[in-house]
Amino acid sequence: MSETVIKFGILGCAEIARKVGRAIGLAPNATIVAVGSRSAEKAAKYAADNGFPPATRAYGSYDAVLDDPEVDAVYVPLPTSLHAKWAVLAAQKKKHLLLEKPVAVNAAEFDKIVEACVANGVQFMDGTMWMHHPRTAKMKEFVSDERAFGKITAMHTCFTFAADPDFLENDIRVKPDLDGLGALGDAGWYCIRSILWANDYELPKTVTALRGPVLNKAGVILSCGASLYWEEGKVATFHCSFVSHLTMDITAVGTKGTLHVHDFVIPFQESEASFSVASESGFDELVTGWVPKPAEHLVNTSLPQEVLMVKEFSSLVGAIKAKGSQPEMKWPIISKKTQLVIDAVKLSIERGFEPVEVVG
Amino acid sequence: MSETVIKFGILGCAEIARKVGRAIGLAPNATIVAVGSRSAEKAAKYAADNGFPPATRAYGSYDAVLDDPEVDAVYVPLPTSLHAKWAVLAAQKKKHLLLEKPVAVNAAEFDKIVEACVANGVQFMDGTMWMHHPRTAKMKEFVSDERAFGKITAMHTCFTFAADPDFLENDIRVKPDLDGLGALGDAGWYCIRSILWANDYELPKTVTALRGPVLNKAGVILSCGASLYWEEGKVATFHCSFVSHLTMDITAVGTKGTLHVHDFVIPFQESEASFSVASESGFDELVTGWVPKPAEHLVNTSLPQEVLMVKEFSSLVGAIKAKGSQPEMKWPIISKKTQLVIDAVKLSIERGFEPVEVVG
Structure with a gap:
């Protein structure tokens, strides 16, 4: 039985949309059926340059994409x-919504x-790709395993990259x-998402920005x-x-185990990805080595x-379209x-690194 | 030319002294020539159990070790x-000093x-073993390489272990x-030592304990x-x-490179140890993989x-004994x-997580 094929429109010609366009x-x-930009020419060139299906309609506005009756999402x-x-307009036009992160300004x-x-019965999902890698499910199995990992106690995550001078001058991500x-x-x-993920989405009590x-x-x-905290x-x-x-x-430390991964957002390569776990490791008698050692x-x-x-x-959207299913609320939740914690960090910076309570 | 052999006395029968005794x-x-405990019998049994040289003198007090004229260190x-x-008494008795960490209560x-x-011209060194692993020198080469690592910007270190119930009840490390x-x-x-080490021992301006x-x-x-900070x-x-x-x-991030090591204090095994570096890594065109990937x-x-x-x-002590060299002050410095930062963390906890200035 063939699954419903969801027809996508893309709003804008962002760099990231090239990757997601390929993914669609x-x-x-x-499948992609439409792309909208502030100029139809730009949209058409973008569609052609990125190998979108030849029938993709190139619109000179975002509204036109939302008004295209064939566009599902x-x-x-x-x-x-x-x-x-x-996003609100799209929902009002009954378009299901795959929205890039951060999902909003607050x-x-x-x-x-x-x-x-x-209100419009449409599916929402943000564009956090690593959530969908099968490695993520395997890592979650480990941190959920009371016997191997115990209870989570401490976690550190880091995502940094060295933006080039052009990015630091001109990218939308440096513009207020x-x-x-x-x-x-x-x-x-x-x-933040990875911290919440490892903590079963339990919000922290307080968030304190670091100096x-x-x-x-x-x-x-x-x-x-x-x-x-x-x-x-x-x-x-x-x-x-x-x-x-x-x-x-990601370093996640439990009472009985430790998880390490060094490429959690974008794996080093597409087809395979690894992570390392240790469980109930201790030292040999003279404390000169680990028993057991971590495993990859x-x-x-x-x-x-x-x-x-x-x-x-698309599968969630297909179920809504074909079977009248309810949207899956896990994703907007x-x-x-994630956005609440981002807001708390920002507020803590503004308040001179005071702790901010997080209220869900 | 044979090097001067330094004759060690050990104060106490601590568990860690078994490892260091073997190392001596x-x-x-x-070489070990003396061990002192509160009872001579305990000292003698400890020396025998741990294979110290048969001629090792077992004393019923620490003073006796310090009064042994053959003991160099x-x-x-x-x-x-x-x-x-x-430690002060030992120095006054002209014994060179290898002191376990933390070096003092403040x-x-x-x-x-x-x-x-x-005042007594004796060498001081603390017992931070990983400083002496050849891996540490190799890692330092990397983080000091302006071309490969750039300038250090962010660092995270973590050392945790799951003490057993007996440790948590009875170990000296849980007794005020x-x-x-x-x-x-x-x-x-x-x-803290690893953070200072990676930052060329530049003290941070402020230290803020985390909630x-x-x-x-x-x-x-x-x-x-x-x-x-x-x-x-x-x-x-x-x-x-x-x-x-x-x-x-240890995760050390520079403007151009990243260092990772997961067993910095006690390597997974004695004879070899690894670390991972990445330098000027970016993404491929569609941001679906890393170029180049980190290397082990x-x-x-x-x-x-x-x-x-x-x-x-012992080599430093030997140079003092044989050639009248001055003690190497790098080690006490x-x-x-390290102790100053420890004190600042403790004070920050006591002050309700307020930032504490570190003055060297």
């Missing part, structure tokens, strides 16, 4: 400051997007009126970090940056993680929690 | 609260030890009157963390614990790191800096 093409249950990689407007704006999605959350909304999004964030002249965060000693820290070398770590686990995937994301999203 | 035996320029693994008394007490060493610095003075010592430390009923730290966005965090699974990480470096060592520590210490 590779997903067995999705839209992928929205617009600057964050435009999310609320276009949680209150994101609430409006979710309300519109709920476009992606005003800067490195926190971009790289920090992944760090030493780097801001550009316009006040946009280029690097920052925070410590998160739950209760009973459960803690996490993260660091994100546009001005440090590429690093992409390799996970293969026939489809890249962004394709699996599109596939999962975890987006909201 | 294996070092080509060191003492290894002092006593509880931290006893360091000031016995930096002011440590100053007294250093003063005594300087013995090793009152708890996990901070023990595991945290290594984290969520775990204390036992007596108020001794069982787990804690801190963020360190220099200037211009240079930051570090660490986490140390007696109540989490064994984890031993393997470093072999014919002598375990603790033997290299004893060898280095880095011990002092």
Whole structure:
């Protein structure tokens, strides 16, 4: 039985949309039918340059994509400051919504997007690709294994990359009126998501930004970090940056085990990805070595993680279209929690590194 | 030309002294000649059980070791609260001093030890073994390489282990009157030392303890963390614990490169140890993989790191004895800096996680 193929429209010609466009093409249950830009010529050239299907309609506005009756779902990689407007409009036009992260400029704006999605019965998912890699499920199995990992106690995540001078001058992610959350909304999004993921999406009690964030002249965060605190000693820290070398770590420590991964957002290569675990490791008698040593686990995937994301999203949309299923609320819920922690970090920086309570 | 062989006395029968005792035996320029305990019988049994040379003199007091004219140097693994008394006495008796970490209950007490060493012309070194592994020198080469690593911007270190119930009840490291610095003075010592090591021993400007430390009923730290801040966005965090699974990480991120090591304090195995580096890594065109990927470096060592520590210490002592060299002050200087940061973390916890300025 063939699955419903979901027809995508793309709003804008963002660099990231090239990757997701390819993913829509590779997903067995999705296809691109429209792309909209501020000029139809630009949209047409973008579609051609990126090998979108020849029948893809190139529109000179985002509205035209939303008005295309054949479009089931839209992928929205617009600057964050435009999310609320276009995501709400898309939902109102009954378009299912695959929205780039950060999902909004703050949680209150994101609430409006979710309300519109709920009111119109459309599926919401953010573009956090690594959530869909089969490695992520395997890592989750480990940190959920009470016998091998125990209870999580401490975690550190880091996502940094060295943006080039052009990025630091011109990218939307350094512009206060476009992606005003800067490195926190971009790289920090992944760090925070991974911390919530490992903690079964339990929000921390307090979030405290760490001293030493780097801001550009316009006040946009280029690097920052925070410590998160739950209760009973459960803690996490993260660091994100546009001005440090590429690093992409999760270290999750439980009472009985440890997980390490060094390429959690973008695996070193597409077809396979690894992680390392240790469980009940101790020392030999004279404390001159580990027993047992950590072990490496390799996970293969026939489809890249962004394709699996599109596939999962399209499958949920297909169920809504074909069977009248309800939208899966897991996805907007975890987006909201991620955004809440981002907001708390930003507020803590503004308040001079005071702890901020996180209320879900 | 044969090197002077340094004759060691050991104060006390600590568990860690078994490892260092073996190391003294294996070092080509060191030998054990005396061990002192509160009972001569206990000292004699300890010497026999651990294969110390048959001629080792077993004394019923620490004083007797210090009064033994043949003893050149003492290894002092006593509880931290006893360091000031016995280290100062040892120096006054012209015994060179290999002192376990944390070196003192606070930096002011440590100053007294250093003063005594300087006044008596004896060498001081703390027992931080990993400093002496050839891997450490190789890692330092990498983080010092402006072309490959750039300037250090962010660092995270973690040393945790899951102490058993007996340790958590009875070990000297959970007793306020013995090793009152708890996990901070023990595991945290290594984290802080590694941060200073990677930053060329430049002290941070401020140290802020992170929320969520775990204390036992007596108020001794069982787990804690801190963020360190220099200037211009240079930051570090660490986490140390007696109540989490064994984890031993350094992540050092520069503007151009990243270093990872997962067994920095005690390598997984004695004879070889590895670390991973990435330099100027970016993504492929569609951001679906890394170019270049990180590379693993393997470093072999014919002598375990603790033997290299004893060898280095004994070599310095030998130069003082044979050639009238001055003691190498690098070692007490880095011990002092490590202790200063420990003191700042402790003070920050006591002050409700306020930032504490570090003054060297």
